[in-house]
Structure formats: C-alpha cells, structure tokens
Amino acid sequence: MSIVLGIDTGGTYTDAVLYQQEQQAVLAKSKSPTTRGDLAVGIQKSIEALDIKEPGAVAKVVLSTTLATNAIVEGEGRPAGLIIIGEPPKGELPQGEVQRISGRVNVKGKEVIPLDPLEVRAACDALVGKVEAVAIAGMMSVRNAVQELAVKAEVKACCGVPVVCSHELSSKLGFHDRTVTTVLNASLIPIIEGFIQAVEKALKALGITAPIYMVKGDGNLASLAFIREKPIESILSGPAASIIGALALAGTADGIVVDMGGTTTDSGVVRGNTLALSPVGARVGSWQTQVNSVEINTFGLGGDTQIIVEEGDLMLTGQRILPACRGGQTGLTPTDILHLTGEYMKWSVDEAKGAAVAQAEALGVGLEEYHTLAQNKILTTIEDAVLAQYRHHEPEAEPEVGYVARMQGPVDRSENLLKELPIIAIGAPAGAWYGKLGASGEQVILPEHFEVANAVGAACAAVEEQVCAIVRPDEANDGYVAHVAGLCQSFSDKDTAVAWVSQEVETRSLAAARCQGAQSVYAQVFVEEIVEKIGWRERYVQSNVRAVAKATGLQIK
Incomplete structure (x- = not known):
C-alpha cells in the first residue's frame, strides 16, 4: 500500500494530505497558516495535524508551492549575475x-567568434562576492552550447x-525570453533551497524519511535535485x-477547474x-x-478580497486584506460575509458584524439586505x-491581406464551454460560493x-519528460545538421539525421524521467516534417523531432 504525503504551501495556508494511491483515497487532511517568517513552522504544524501514527509508512512526499511565483511577482529574488556571450538581447x-x-x-551551430579566455575570467x-547564483546566455546556444558550457566551467x-x-x-530560440528565464532561475535558487530545507x-522532526519530489508548473513531477538547479520550473x-487534484477528486477527465483561494481565483x-499548456x-x-506551464486564467477574487462602499454601491477592489472577523480594519471580505450568514x-462573528453594520449604514439599508447585496455582488463577479x-465569444475578424497566426489555447472562443464541461x-x-451557482444553469461539482x-x-x-530536437539543411556542407540539447551533429543524408536525432531524444527523455x-518508463517519438509550398513544388525546411517519456511509478528509495 503506497501512502503519499502531499503538501501545498500557498501564500495563506499550507495544506497537507495523506493519500492512498491504489484506492485513490484521502486518509487524512489538514490546513495550517503559512508562516512566512519560518516556513518550517507552518509545514510542520500541517503535517502534525494529520496525526501520522507510522512515519515509516509514508512512501514519498510531494510538494507544490506558489513560492517561486510570488518571489518573482514581488521582486524578492536573490542577487544574481548574468554573463552574456556576444550581443545582448533586446x-x-x-x-x-x-x-x-x-x-x-551562428544559427547553423557553427562557432564564428571564439571565446576570449581572459574576458571570461575577468x-x-x-x-565574485556580489551574487548568489549566475546565469549564462548566448543567442544561439540552443543550436550549439559549447561556449555556454565553457563559461559555466570557469564560473564554477x-x-x-x-x-x-x-x-x-x-x-x-527567443533570446530575450530565454535570458529572462535564466536570470530569474538564478535569482530563485537560494529561495527554493530555503523552502526545501524548511520541508x-x-x-526530520516528525521522523519521516521518505524521498521528496515537487510538482512543476506543467503538472509533472520532479526530483529535488532537479528543482534545486532549475527552480524556475516550479x-x-x-x-x-490544484487542477490535478480537482480531476482526481471529481473522478472526471474533463472540466473547467476553478480554484478560489485567499487572494485570487485561478x-x-x-x-x-490533459492539462492545456501555455x-x-x-x-x-x-x-x-x-517555462512550460499550465494555461491559467487568474482573477483578483478570493476569500480575503476587500469589499468597500464607493459611490453608494458595494465594490470589490481586487486587493487582499485581513478579514474583519480576524481583526482587520480596512473593510469586509467574502470570508466575513460567510461569517454573517453562518456558513x-x-x-469572530461580532467583528464581522460590526464592520457590516457600518457598510450597511453607508448604503442606507438594513443588515439583512446588506447580506443579500454583498452575496449578490460576489456571485455576480x-x-x-x-x-x-x-462562454460564447465571437473571435476577432481576420485581416483579408497579410499573415494570420492562429494559436490554439485552452479556450475555443467559438463555443460555450460551460454548456459542455462541468x-x-x-x-x-469555493464550497459556499460555487454551491450557489445552480440557478445559472451550469453544472457545478464540489468534490x-x-x-x-x-x-x-x-x-x-x-513523471513526464519531453525532449525536442530539429534537423535542418546545411547548405554550406551540402548536407543536414541536427540540433538537440545544445549538441550539433552534421550528416550527409536527411533520413540518417532524423533517425539519429530520434534515438537521441528518446534516450535523453528516458534518462530524464529516471x-x-x-521506475517503469516508456517513451514515444514524434516526427513532424515542415515544408514550404511554392506552387506545385515543395521545399524541405526542417524536421521537428520530439520524445515524450512517461512513468508508471516512482522509485522508492
């Protein structure tokens, strides 16, 4: 029997569950306030509340967190250095x-301007002494990483x-976004390391020695060794x-998952x-x-969202405040409204009531009518x-002349997904607010x-790992060149190049998954050939090769 300890550290609460994999059953659950000053305190309290009788029965621990996201949004990354090879990104x-x-x-993977060892050392x-991590970026390093790797060795x-x-x-290839990703990753390394050490x-204090993993932004599992080096993936x-958990609890493969937290609704x-990826x-x-990630739509409505009276009407500001029921002094929140209705x-109900009376007087209504107005405001939002x-939304008209780029996202704007999906x-x-949506005709599942x-x-x-590569013509040598994971390999024959790179991505994806x-891994390889049509003729442009390795289990060490 495989028992998993799942822990999610959010901005407001740290949640923990004991989950039995074979029976897909929640054995115990708890919520504890996240302690920003010392994350270990909140994490330990959430685990202690599960009352685990046999710590040795926990087969593995899996984490999810918004810590990296919050650190970037709030500009709290640690000091990072960046070494740019060649021209900087715009x-x-x-x-x-x-x-x-x-x-x-260059774009063919050829080294056209060599590194200067003295410049690298300087x-x-x-x-030295100014940064806690270093990022290295070169424009065409994805075609040949020899220069980035040489600089990395010197930095280490x-x-x-x-x-x-x-x-x-x-x-x-996008040099600017790739450089941004690398710098942010470097700034997150010390932060995520602190989180991992807190976990x-x-x-350790609770005697749990099971291996630890973390959920990446694309919903797949990663080892701590991977996350320590690439925290941007979290x-x-x-x-x-949340999306994975919603499907598991609802017992369905399709749906619109709505996660209402303290600050936002995702x-x-x-x-x-299949999770729709950005x-x-x-x-x-x-x-x-x-960074590969799920396609998430975020709106500023949560249990702690501020409700104020403005111009004779109730307004949701989108700002997170301390609820009046917890001693807050700057307005009410949806959490306060639920205290007033008894849900x-x-x-403290009295604290919430005092703030509600003041807002009711400002609106010129009684307390009961205020309850109704506030609930309707939240539900309308x-x-x-x-x-x-x-819901149904007409797409913008396409231009009659020029290029048209169509990108398939999670929402097909030509259909009403709320009529098709629960x-x-x-x-x-969510239990209180979305349980009131039945009158609107949508099917709502509260698992x-x-x-x-x-x-x-x-x-x-x-676990799921993906490795991508390309094969392109090499006009200079009258052949073909394959690019995979920063490697560059030349071939005289296209089919040979595609066969080599297919084997390479399969091997690398399987190794990454392990x-x-x-423990048990299999891989699928997909080859897509891109051609340019010129009248009745076609010109070969490149082959995109992708391997996806999936696991049926985790190695318990």
Whole structure:
C-alpha cells in the first residue's frame, strides 16, 4: 500500500494530505497558516495535524508551492549575475550584475567568434562576492552550447556559486525570453533551497524519511535535485497541482477547474485528462518566460478580497486584506460575509458584524439586505468575470491581406464551454460560493476534500519528460545538421539525421524521467516534417523531432 504525503504551501495556508494511491483515497487532511517568517513552522504544524501514527509508512512526499511565483511577482529574488556571450538581447532584463563577453555561434551551430579566455575570467572575477547564483546566455546556444558550457566551467571554478546555462532551461530560440528565464532561475535558487530545507527540517522532526519530489508548473513531477538547479520550473506549481487534484477528486477527465483561494481565483480547462499548456510559456508578473506551464486564467477574487462602499454601491477592489472577523480594519471580505450568514464561523462573528453594520449604514439599508447585496455582488463577479471567459465569444475578424497566426489555447472562443464541461470548484471558499451557482444553469461539482485539492494534486502528480530536437539543411556542407540539447551533429543524408536525432531524444527523455525518480518508463517519438509550398513544388525546411517519456511509478528509495 503506497501512502503519499502531499503538501501545498500557498501564500495563506499550507495544506497537507495523506493519500492512498491504489484506492485513490484521502486518509487524512489538514490546513495550517503559512508562516512566512519560518516556513518550517507552518509545514510542520500541517503535517502534525494529520496525526501520522507510522512515519515509516509514508512512501514519498510531494510538494507544490506558489513560492517561486510570488518571489518573482514581488521582486524578492536573490542577487544574481548574468554573463552574456556576444550581443545582448533586446528588451528589459531582471536587475542583476551583468557582464558581457565576446563570442558567437551562428544559427547553423557553427562557432564564428571564439571565446576570449581572459574576458571570461575577468567577467567571473567581477561577480565574485556580489551574487548568489549566475546565469549564462548566448543567442544561439540552443543550436550549439559549447561556449555556454565553457563559461559555466570557469564560473564554477572561480565563483563557487550555482550556475545554469540558458540552453539547459529551454530549447527555444527567443533570446530575450530565454535570458529572462535564466536570470530569474538564478535569482530563485537560494529561495527554493530555503523552502526545501524548511520541508526537510519539518519532516526530520516528525521522523519521516521518505524521498521528496515537487510538482512543476506543467503538472509533472520532479526530483529535488532537479528543482534545486532549475527552480524556475516550479512557477505555477500550485495551480498545476490544484487542477490535478480537482480531476482526481471529481473522478472526471474533463472540466473547467476553478480554484478560489485567499487572494485570487485561478481557472483552467482540462479535456481528456490533459492539462492545456501555455503556447508561449509561463508569464509571471511582467516577465514572459520559456517555462512550460499550465494555461491559467487568474482573477483578483478570493476569500480575503476587500469589499468597500464607493459611490453608494458595494465594490470589490481586487486587493487582499485581513478579514474583519480576524481583526482587520480596512473593510469586509467574502470570508466575513460567510461569517454573517453562518456558513463559515471560524473567527469572530461580532467583528464581522460590526464592520457590516457600518457598510450597511453607508448604503442606507438594513443588515439583512446588506447580506443579500454583498452575496449578490460576489456571485455576480464570479459569473461576469471568472466564468464569462468560458462562454460564447465571437473571435476577432481576420485581416483579408497579410499573415494570420492562429494559436490554439485552452479556450475555443467559438463555443460555450460551460454548456459542455462541468465546473469543478475547489479551494477553501469555493464550497459556499460555487454551491450557489445552480440557478445559472451550469453544472457545478464540489468534490469531497475540495478545500485541500492542491495537496491532493501534489500527491497524484506523475513523471513526464519531453525532449525536442530539429534537423535542418546545411547548405554550406551540402548536407543536414541536427540540433538537440545544445549538441550539433552534421550528416550527409536527411533520413540518417532524423533517425539519429530520434534515438537521441528518446534516450535523453528516458534518462530524464529516471532522474526524476521514475521506475517503469516508456517513451514515444514524434516526427513532424515542415515544408514550404511554392506552387506545385515543395521545399524541405526542417524536421521537428520530439520524445515524450512517461512513468508508471516512482522509485522508492
């Protein structure tokens, strides 16, 4: 019997569950306030509340968190250095110590401007003592990473801090977004390391020695060794886990998952048990990254969202405040309204009532009418803002002349998904608010244990690794060149090149899945040939080769 301890550390609460994998059953669950000053305290309290009688029975521990996302949005990343090889990317970059050195690899993967060893050493010396991690980025390193790897070796020898290259985080060409991703990753390394150590401290205190994993932003599982080096992969970890948990608890493969937390409501579409992924990568705050992640729509409505009276009407500001029932002095929240109606009474009803009386007087209504107005305001916001994006919406007209780029996202704007898919509502406040939506005609599922769905999702996550490569013509040598994971290999024959790279991506994806703790692994390879049509003729452009390795279990060490 495999028992998994799932832990989700959010901005407000740390949730924990004991989950029995074979029976897909929640054995115990708990919620404890997240202790930002010392994360280990809140984590330990949430685990202690599970009352685990036999710590040795826990087969593995799986984490999800919004810590990386919050750190980026709030600008709390640690000091990071960036070494740019060749011309810098166009556009703003996260703040940090930046060094630029000579060097260049072209689009074919050929080294056309060599590195200058003296410049490399000087750049390293300039970063010593100023940064806690280093990012390295070269424009065409995804086609040949030889220069990035050479600089990385020098940084490791000289600076003594963690260092990651851009080609190790993304295989996409977009130099600016790849550089942003690498710098943010470097700034997150010390933060996520602190989180991991807090988890390890809490588990040790409770005698739990099971291996630990974390959910990535694409919903797949990763080892701590992987996350320690690439913490950027944990952005949107919490929302991804929530979607997985919602499906598991609802027992369905399709739905619109709506997760109402303390600060925001996150929603996403799932069809055929497949999470819709962002076509361009996760966007966090003002930064576009190249990190694979679930497609999440976020709206500023949560249990702690501020309700005020403005111009004779109730307004939801989108700002998170301390609820009046907990001693807050700056307005009411949906949590306060539930205290007034008796649906949720964890804190002071009198404090909530006092604030509600003041707002009722400002509106010129009685307290009962105020209750009705406030509830209707919240429900209308859910209907008109959170759910409206999934109803029928006419697409913008396409231009008659010029290029048209069609990108398939999670929402097909030509259909009403709310008529086809159920709403699966999760998160602590969801039980009260989404249970009132029946009159609108949508099917709403409030699964058992909805308030800890994120931790359940962490416990249910599985391993999946993907490796991509391309084969392109090499006009200079009258042959073909294959690019995979920063390697560059030449061939005289296209079929030979595709066969070689297919084997390479399969081997690498299987190895990556095993490194994440997978025990039983299989891989599928997909080859897509791109051609350009010129009248009745076709010109070969490139072959896109992709391998996906999946696991049926985790190695318990």
